[in-house]
Amino acid sequence: MTESHLRASALTFTDVPDPASGRGYRYLTDAVLTFREGRISALVSAEDFLQAGGDLARCEHFPGGLMLPGFIDAHVHAPQLGVMASYGRQLLDWLESYTFPEEARFADEAYAGQQMERFLQALLAHGTTAAMVFSTVHTHAADALFEAAARRNMCLIGGKVITDRNVPAVLSETLDEGLRATRDLIERWHGQGRLRYAVTPRFAITSTAAQLQLAGELLSARTDVYLQTHLSENLLEVQKTGLLFPEAKDYVDVYDRHGLCGPRSIFAHGIHLSERELDLLATRGCSVAFCPTSNLFLGSGLLDVARLRRHGVSMAVATDVGAGTSVSMLRTLAEGYKVLQLQGQSWHPLDALYSITLGNARVLQLDAHIGSLCPGKDADLVIVDPSRSSLLAGRLETCAGIDERLFAMIMLGDDRIIRRTYVAGVPVFDGPAPI
Template structure:
């Protein structure tokens, strides 16, 4: 007899138990007709073939049945800015000018708590509509914007990582804090939100140019003061940015060393971009277990460069993949994979579809040190998952009829798919989004 469960979902199911081997299929579990069982607390009971669970006593009539859809773990985004939703697809700038002309003006509106709350609701709605159930999120310098985001995420029982942006120089006066105010505000936010429900706090100095050495020093002290904190910032995104860092921190060996000397590297440190790194920097990232968030749509849109993923992997650096909205041009992790594939193709590298879908589920969970809770359907894990329609358009429907293997089907989904493929999104076993045209 199957173990006690509250809900049963029947569909084609794919998840990963480890980094997949495309040749042997190791690391992949695929159930053409599968069932996911979830308990009353929203945790995975088991996943398996429908026929096998029926043989163990499961009444398949109890299942929510979606025979034409693909069920997989919720998608994970390791680098995204919630205040930048309104400036996505803003024309014509590279990084520094883009910040000054679009990002900084937009972020000033988040001093208003009602506006921040409204935008947090919109942002979370967009994440769920795109199948993303966990994200590592930048808020703004205003602590009330962080409160607003965490409160919205808590009410929906989401697993989210976020933090107040820290900036005490080289930004508009309205967006500046001070080193001591920032430390005080972050401490209060950490004590209010870190490990509340499924929430995690991430210290968030925006990037080295907008923090003084004193602010970075105090950030390092905070990082060491609280168990399980994360840190997120930007690193070597743009060549002009790299040169700017050299002038601001002339005593530092390189860009990464600015963060390293203040104790900001570690297994829960996620550095956005990492496009222009030296071998010394790569070795230091690997030695400390720090990771890089690959943001292909943003890197292309802002003209920042192409991530050499093979070089980072060979150096032993962990790489997650992320949208980086609003420099990134889509909330969709499917579109992000498609652009990542093209970025690697330009460098003679490949991204196999099995590796790609591992990346946006268990792979990103591992990079964020959350794989004990999310990323696949191991018993006891949080039941965050999505139902995918592989044929929401005539073109996709036709292309899918010509696929012969799971890998071919996933590759077509990855290259042609977007938010319209997301039929439903579930958080802790509860449906949080359903597309109106979906057949779930």
């Protein structure tokens, strides 16, 4: 049985971290992580490893490196790398001007295949080992996404967009086509290896009530399948949704009355929600994905995280690429911190790093398998090396303790500091060797 040993410092979480008491996380300045057959078997200090008869010479050593659980992106669009950084629009115009034309290109199977490969390589190069992902409306594009993830043995929740109104003709499908294709994709991919399926209406505006109803029926028949969609991102979108669904009490009610609100439902954004909507999300066990770079970029608004927490709504963290401006979860946390600062709130670096690892794993109900460097879990991990950014390396020299170091790493780090990424114990990305 092949066993691998990695040596570096390590940070992992057992629960929501409490920096004051030191509970909820483990930080080891010199650690050995052991895994075999794709699963973590031990995380111990180098000293304990030696005392137990281990041979440090057998460890692959990353001096100055930090091992972390692989990052998890809770909301991202695989077909949108090509529209990142597109100028001058807010949500609805942005979709019309940039997103729909780009997603239409995925009708070409070869293009779809190439882009899905490119997307997953981008995730891994940024230390992201698992994600909840939108594909396009095309069935073959969703197949290409799942095939590419299966080849890398990645943990991925994905779904084909279903839509039966308010999109260009090239992206439209009938109600029956969308649902039939979704059922087929669930049969093909859900539960295959590390893959899961999410029913994926783009948002309420692009689905009729009949389609949302059928999506809800599908979810009630398959309670292990997820739902991913958008919610209350932009004020004009909220207004338009109200006009399209006059019978609904509010935006959340549009989804709830069709059976789309449950503990496996992840709603991106949720910025402009009423008290009633937040209470209902909490009651149903739904989660909101905080997408700070996207919310700033499209001028959508600032998510009031404290308010969300007060209502007991669980929160995931996500890039929302291509409206998001970085694939990096570190950049996402840095912008999230600023969004909170603008509202007089703060985000402790330990809590931020918890959010993109064990926190997101819990929201996605994948924490039995991923999210921490804990024996029995899949060996999805990232080794960061802050010395690869000279600015960050210089800043770390003036940091007093681990909290300050982690905060500097979040604020100044990005894909340049990703030294290596592992998926189920296999190295899948190597940054350039240290100088």
